[in-house]
Amino acid sequence: PVTMAIDSKRKLSYVHVLLATLALLICASEALSVINANKLIRSSVPSRRRHTFGRRLRATVDDTDTNYDFEDRGFTGITKIKDFTQAGTKKLQKLAESAKTKLTSKPTIDQSFKQFKVHKVKSNVFESKQFQAWAKSVAKATKNNQDAADTAMLATLATHYGDETLASIIDAAKLVTSTKSMATRLENMQIKQWMDDGDAQLNKWAADGKTGDVVYKLLRIDTEGSNLLKSPKLKTWMNYMTKLHKDPYDVLLYKLKPHYDDAGLAKMLVLSKKDSAAKTVAEKLETLQFEKWKNNEKSVADVFKFLKLNEDSTTLLKNPVLNTWVAYVEKLNKNPYELLFSAIKSKGFDDVELAKLITAAKQDMHTGAIVGKLEQVQFQKWARDGKTSGDLFKYLGLYKAGDKLLESPLLNNWLSYMQMLRKDPYAQLVFTIKKSGFDEIDLAKIINTAKQDPKTSALAGQVEKLQLDKWSADMKSSEDIFKFLRLDKEGDKVFESPVWGTWAAYLNKREIDPDADLVMFNILRNKFGDEGLANMVTKAKQVESTREVAEKLQLELWRANAHSSDYIFNLLKLNEKGNKILESPGPLSTWVAYVRRVNSFNSNRGKFQPILLLEKRFGEKELAQMFVNSKSRHYASKPGIIENLQEWQFKKWMVQKKKPGDVNKMFPSEDLTSLQIKYEFKNFYKENVDILMI
Template sequence: MVGNIDGDNEERGFSSSLISASTIKEATMAGAQKFLDYARIIVAPKSQKTIDQRFLEFGVNAVEIDVNTGNLFKDDKYRNWAQSVAVAYEEDDVGAEVAKISTLLSHYDKDTVISMLAAGKNVPDTKVIVENLEIGLLIKWTADDTRTGDIFKLLQFDKDESAILKNPLLRIWIHYASEMGKKPHEVLYEKLITLYGDKELAILLAMAKNDKATKKIAKRLQKLQMKEWQDGDVRVVDIYTLLELGGKAPTELLTSPMLSTWVSYAKMRGMKPYDMLFSAMMKSMDDIGLARVLVAAKRDGTNAKTVRKLQDRQLEEWLKDQKSGSDVLQRLGLKERGNTMFRSRVWRTWVSYMIKLEEQKQGPKIELNLPLALALVLKKEMGGKALLELVTTARDVPETRKIAEWLERSVWKVTRQTPDEVFDLLKLKKNGVESVEFKSWFNYVTQLKLSKEITDELVHISVLKKRFGSGLQKILEKERTRSFKWHDEDRKKVFTELLESLEKLKLLKKLKRLKSLEKLEKLEMLEKLEKLNSLEKLEMSELLKLLKQKKGPMKRIWAWLYNNLLSMKERLSKIWRALVVKVRKRFRNEKV
């Protein structure tokens, strides 16, 4: 309500800021009751008389106005009066603007006021002042049920058509008119269709739908237009022609803002627009041609939903024809791309088909190992060597690096690469354990261990020890320290695990050395026993040989000694052999 403007009100600065969106929203949410309040303010004799008196007291009526420059709003007399109104209305900024514009309309005709507002809006010093007054005028006229012609004149519908739906006053009017129980969208549609006609309005709304600032209102108006088409039984093909979609090249068609209008209308009439588009396009191009067109249109983004539907339609057609992953790879010409395969525009199309193919085989609830499925098909089509070269090359290209990293572990697996071979592929001796490549290698070797393809629990550290030698421990400790500094828990875990494995490896080597020494000592003892056995045999044989050669009177005695020694030799030999066998068996059967 209007405050006491005759008393000594506290001065406050003249407002140079636009009424905030929140203030307008609050007034809008207040609804019809707020409008009744504004109406009472405007028509209350005492209030109007007081405001008019102030208008005259400040001499605003004496200012010689120029409707072409909007000079009134720069004049000090007007500004002083406007300030007094603002102070009187305290925190009610919207009410103050309604009161100001009501007073101006009581002194000047509406066409003069609209002309002054239009001129003042083009002057930087008065632009915000005028915009606030426009809001007040729009609210007053909406509450007064003023003819829409005057409102549309204020909204400058005769100006640039591309800016019509962006006018902030239009949104404010729609809000307030809706609260007053009117149908602003229907009124606005009738005005627009009269101004532009069916075709031009359809194009204007299609363009406006792609602008965030006008998307919401454009959709509402477009529904009204399509409802009118439906009520008039306008054929879908006629709208296709009206929107000038016929005869366009596929890429041009899929990037046309008008296409979404036709799709929406076709759906409204119960048709299947995506099937219609797909069938028409397949008549003029092959699989790879359509796939490339769809990828290009998807990047444009104008008709993202339609393009996505057409891509799905193409994949479903391949599934229906039971095309394998190899079949589609060849159809899309990817095999011929060699090391540039990942840079092809249709690479993602093939990946999308492989997802659908694997889901069909395993069911949608099964967690897919998509990289492995891709790697198996690629190996079959390219061979292991070419596939490895593809992934290795792609790693060095920023554009394809992520694809290579996503796929490489599966490629190494299907090509049966050992930890040592992958170490060399990634040039880890040069790049070091601090590189991102090291993580790929570590994860791959871990995967081999988990799948039981490698049983050596210390395979990580064994390979690293072989490559970095005695300096490995310092390297690992340095990287673990860095991980603590960077608060990288995953990296800290990896290098802690590697250091623990290194200690285990050292301990195992010590145990092996001890066992080797023990084994060596046992073998040396065995060799000595065998050597002693040989010497004993040699000495006994020599003695018998000498006794056999003796002659003369002692021959009988020598013969007796010879026979007894021979018998002794046989007995001793049996004992000796048994002893040697027993010792040998004991040493050789013992685990080393």
């Protein structure tokens, strides 16, 4: 029996040694390098130097424990073995890293902590000469590896002081400029270690009798501010509260009360629900808050008041906290929008003032949905009161707006009300404005003016869409609208007409691109003739506001006269530029636009035709060199034309199945131009190889 006991004990020791060896092998390289470098903190007693390595092997044994035998070295018993084997590979790696740290520094760092008498410092520990000297010695021992030094120091400090005392020491050190950086690093590392240890750390706190308040402070959760609900530290604390069989949400809500009033807490929860990392916690806290209000018999009016929603009615509809009140009212199975409408009206706001508040808040990111439903309550009231389109138009003061109609935000309310009544808003608008002496042409002029103002452009675009949709639904042709807008009476001032933009917009809506330009050209040509239109185009090109449309019509005039691309090239005097053609981006852009327009009915041919024609004139490689050289000299006064042409040359190469290697062969020289071509094509190829479909 004695022999069997000895054998069993030896077998157990072999297991210990085997596992310890495996852990040590993982970190052996770095550990041995540190040992061989002989950089560890040495004892000041000479006779101890030769024993440093031997003492290091017993890093897992407490210095005060002298009652151990050989069989317990390396691991401290069956419990360690069990934990080790159950944790698997990750645990092994973690223990290996721990063993590495301990091998390199733990015994001597613990000794030097006492040697420098850090443990005798009673206050301002980090500022003391003893601590500073110890910190320098640890830095030297860890070869100035800050992470390793911090890890070693934290282990010693935590062992000596314990979690709570160390936390207080760190807090004090963070208030001093000279020690703030180190204290912050150690604090972050300490918290990270606790969080990484997960359930094991929670069990340790529970075994040590740590309360939820203590752990809350240890994790510094109260320093998270507005980020509290999405902090990973909060999750650790909540898990600990669950382990203590307490409702973490109930405790958290209680802890937040001293820092937030009801309005502040509600705002934080509303904003946190927008963040995916905090949404779940925020929603549960809000639900708990509602339950407490309900259990305490808080009325809708009570909550409205202590959320401070009654303090400023002008900003009420943009207050994020309004979401909390609405949700609580719904929890009580009441209609919050009816109650909100009544609450605002009770403050002395009439329908027009309320409509203005609604319009101003409809696009608010926090309350827009609520405001939209409030608007429906107002519409329903108007409908019950029998308000017609004309009644409301007058009631909202829109009759008085005149040609400033689209500057009134209340027009949007009126249009929405028409839609709720299932009436054609455009037809109702035209019918109503006629009573003020306006017609559709006047409305078109008002729209075009309003489109130029950023403040009114959105509403103007909305009304213009209604106008164009109505004409399109009535099957009005482009020529019908040309005459309806009396553009046929404008003569050579047609491009300057305030309703020209309306007709151009209708062409773009009705005609299929690129035929919109062709339809415009044909209608104008039929009205004014080739010579008359040519003269109009010439004049229009001299005016900034009409130059763009004139240039488009110029292309159609050339095309109608069947001019070749070579003829236009010469007409624009590009033939006189030679290889400096890219120095004239204006005429070049016009020629490119003409070539593409001529070939617009053959999309595949049209795409590459300008490049093919230019390569025919200058050569493929020479043109590529011209692009690069011209870009470097910044000749392009019309941004984009050179880059655009180069891009189409690159696309053509890719269609021809050319790869960067093929282009490298095209430009074997190592001059700057060739290198730039190869570099730019390589990048273009990389970005477009998977998506370019031509």
